[in-house]
Amino acid sequence: MEIFVCVKRVPDTGENEIELDSGSNGIKRDDLVYSINEWDNYAVEEAIQIREKHGGSVTVVTVDNEEGDEVLRREMAMGADRGVLVMDKAFEGSDGRGIASILKAVVEKEHYDLVLTGVQADDGAAQIGGLLAAMLGWPYASIVNEIEILDEKKIRIHREVAGGNLEVYEVDLPCVLSVQTGINEPRYVPIRGVMKAAGLDVPVYGTADLGLSPESVGEAGATVKVKNYFVPEAGDRAEMLEGSTEEIIDKLIDLLKSKGGVR
Amino acid sequence: MALHIYSYILHNKGVIDDTAFEAISAAGVIDPDASITAVAAGSGLDLDAVCNQASKHYQEVWKIDSEALSYPDAEVIRRLLVRIIPKGDIVLIPHEHFGMDLAPGLSVMLDAAYLSDAVDFGGIGDGRLSAIRQEFNGQVNTQVECDISNGAVITIRPGSFKGDEGQCANGPIVDKTSEAMEGGIPAVGRRFLKFVEAEVGEIDITQSEVLVSVGRGIADEDNLEIAFDLAKVMGGDVSCSRPIVDAKWLEKERQVGNSGKTVKPKVYLALGISGAFQHLAGLKGNPFVVAVNKNPKAPIFQAADVGVIADILDFIPELTDKINEIKR
Numbered sequence: 198m199e200i201f202v203c204v205k206r207v208p209d210t211g212e213n214e215i216e217l218d219s220g221s222n223g224i225k226r227d228d229l230v231y232s233i234n235e236w237d238n239y240a241v242e243e244a245i246q247i248r249e250k251h252g253g254s255v256t257v258v259t260v261d262n263e264e265g266d267e268v269l270r271r272e273m274a275m276g277a278d279r280g281v282l283v284m285d286k287a288f289e290g291s292d293g294r295g296i297a298s299i300l301k302a303v304v305e306k307e308h309y310d311l312v313l314t315g316v317q318a319d320d321g322a323a324q325i326g327g328l329l330a331a332m333l334g335w336p337y338a339s340i341v342n343e344i345e346i347l348d349e350k351k352i353r354i355h356r357e358v359a360g361g362n363l364e365v366y367e368v369d370l371p372c373v374l375s376v377q378t379g380i381n382e383p384r385y386v387p388i389r390g391v392m393k394a395a396g397l398d399v400p401v402y403g404t405a406d407l408g409l410s411p412e413s414v415g416e417a418g419a420t421v422k423v424k425n426y427f428v429p430e431a432g433d434r435a436e437m438l439e440g441s442t443e444e445i446i447d448k449l450i451d452l453l454k455s456k457g458g459v460r
Numbered sequence: 461m462a463l464h465i466y467s468y469i470l471h472n473k474g475v476i477d478d479t480a481f482e483a484i485s486a487a488g489v490i491d492p493d494a495s496i497t498a499v500a501a502g503s504g505l506d507l508d509a510v511c512n513q514a515s516k517h518y519q520e521v522w523k524i525d526s527e528a529l530s531y532p533d534a535e536v537i538r539r540l541l542v543r544i545i546p547k548g549d550i551v552l553i554p555h556e557h558f559g560m561d562l563a564p565g566l567s568v569m570l571d572a573a574y575l576s577d578a579v580d581f582g583g584i585g586d587g588r589l590s591a592i593r594q595e596f597n598g599q600v601n602t603q604v605e606c607d608i609s610n611g612a613v614i615t616i617r618p619g620s621f622k623g624d625e626g627q628c629a630n631g632p633i634v635d636k637t638s639e640a641m642e643g644g645i646p647a648v649g650r651r652f653l654k655f656v657e658a659e660v661g662e663i664d665i666t667q668s669e670v671l672v673s674v675g676r677g678i679a680d681e682d683n684l685e686i687a688f689d690l691a692k693v694m695g696g697d698v699s700c701s702r703p704i705v706d707a708k709w710l711e712k713e714r715q716v717g718n719s720g721k722t723v724k725p726k727v728y729l730a731l732g733i734s735g736a737f738q739h740l741a742g743l744k745g746n747p748f749v750v751a752v753n754k755n756p757k758a759p760i761f762q763a764a765d766v767g768v769i770a771d772i773l774d775f776i777p778e779l780t781d782k783i784n785e786i787k788r
Contacts, residue, residue, distance in 0.1 A: 327564025336649030361658035
């Protein structure tokens with residue numbers, strides 16, 4: 198099973214408060230702690246587990262600048278066989294369709310049976326897998342929380358739907374799946390793996406390597422563009438309890454009593 | 461020229477989904493002069509009931525009726541829609557599990573722009589639609605512009621628009637089955653096998669009046685004990701957000717949210733929960749919500765009645781002790 202996993206480097210919202218940069222209409226990125234998108238990490242773990250059981254290889258791919266190298270090496274240290282950094286000035290400002298069309302070109306450079314993405318990343322769009330599948334003309338399933346390889350031609354998957362219910366499908370290979378968190382327990386990155394991954398070669402592909410015209414991707418080819426960032430209106434913000442911890446707790450208990458939370 | 465907008469209708473067991481009415485409001489914000497057509501796929505009496513409900517509020521309803529669609533598969537529906545929806549128009553789809561399966565690929569097949577998870581819209585200028593999205597787990601909003609000159613497929617976050625049920629349109633129901641089915645049911649590379657209902661566990665948080673709900677802020681499985689202690693003194697139950705279930709620290713049956721349970725307690729303590737919309741979607745019945753989080757920018761403070769900025773690992777035991785003291 199030759200598996201292709203799309204990954205993205207994102208600001209870790211657990212570690213950061215995202216702040217606006219009034220100068221650039223963007224967010225302040227300099228001090229942000231970045232890590233791999235959580236959903237993508239589950240996708241890589243799933244790919245590694247499939248390879249361990251059924252053989253084949255795991256290739257992790259990201260469209261980024263040179264900083265993307267670190268995320269690829271992290272996933273290679275976890276056990277991915279190789280990483281590909283897709284980087285070109287012309288790719289900057291790509292929208293979802295742009296990223297998907299770049300990834301399509303990378304997928305088509307070689308033979309793959311299965312393409313995995315995370316369900317969503319920092320922009321919450323949940324779009325790359327579905328766009329990529331349609332561009333490739335491959336079957337697609339989103340929000341997948343179980344994958345079982347039936348044979349070389351087909352797999353059985355569970356999709357997570359509302360209320361914790363599941364849909365079960367049989368899907369023909371090659372296909373694209375978007376992977377949900379909780380599908381597995383991603384392994385820790387072993388120190389030995391880090392050292393091994395540091396010595397591996399990570400090829401870099403640009404527009405010329407992929408046969409893409411610069412005007413079809415990046416800002417030039419984007420139909421969806423972010424114009425401005427702003428903080429959500431704080432109109433209905435909670436009444437914040439302030440004071441010493443003891444004062445706060447006293448106020449809170451009074452409120453809870455009146456609402457039936459403390460009897 | 462006024463836009464033509466299509467709205468894909470979700471339904472279950474003959475009952476139309478609330479998102480069908482929210483889409484009418486959304487379409488009105490996109491373009492007040494737009495004409496709106498509902499598109500519903502399914503089979504038999506259930507589908508007829510849904511189309512009748514839709515026609516009260518939509519100017520026109522298209523139906524695709526086939527036994528093969530009694531459990532709609534997004535891979536099939538996408539190909540049917542491409543046969544009937546003209547290129548260049550706008551298609552609205554709810555941003556939930558079915559829409560996430562259906563929508564991105566539909567935009568590719570219609571050669572249209574794809575705009576995901578919109579929560580609001582500005583106006584249209586120069587062939588561009590202004591929309592509001594959320595990024596970074598709800599910490600930041602973005603204003604985006606979408607070039608709709610070749611049409612667009614847009615997913616709408618459920619609950620972002622007020623359902624417009626007031627208008628009486630009484631639109632005609634147009635049977636599009638033969639047009640959509642020309643050439644038969646499209647061949648697709650995936651087959652629906654079965655639907656599996658969530659297991660019923662030992663605890664039913666949907667019946668709890670007081671929920672002590674924990675999220676990532678609990679930091680370690682061993683710390684869950686403090687949440688159970690607090691729930692005990694409050695006479696409530698422990699629930700949680702998704703990351704706690706992903707980490708296998710608590711059972712799935714305790715998860716509140718879109719992919720978990722919908723709860724309706726009187727009091728909801730959101731402890732170390734950031735407040736992603738998928739979590740808040742599971743909170744109904746207007747409970748009194750207390751949020752405790754060390755990040756003052758956590759979106760949960762927008763949804764809570766009362767907020768405390770604190771580390772829950774320190775705050776919870778103190779609160780438990782104090783309540784115990786009072787009760788003694």
